[in-house]
Amino acid sequence: MEGTSESDLILARVRALIAESVRQPASAIPLDARVDGSELGIDSLGLIKLMVRIEETFDITMPDLAAPGAAPFGSVREVAALVAREVAARQAGGAQ
Secondary structure, X not given: OOOOOHHHHHHHHHHHHHHHHHOOOHHHOOOOOEOOOOOOOOOHHHHHHXXXXXXXXXXXXXXXXXXXXXXXXXXXXXXXXXXXXXXXXXXXXXOO
């Protein structure tokens, strides 16, 4: 995909993982839909499973967003941005 940025690729993959979780086509997942609410129908166990899939797919460790008092998971777009930051941090750490 020439001309596609890494963040666009991450967004597409995160969207696909969410779509798999809710058994919908990726095109049916709005980018601004909240992942941690009822908008997509992901319950707390589903959210944990999704976090694990994201961590395995991108070889990262997500912040514990499910912990009491933690920031909400956010929209599909926000989750992808978080993943992109974690991927960049991992790559920067490996480059030392």
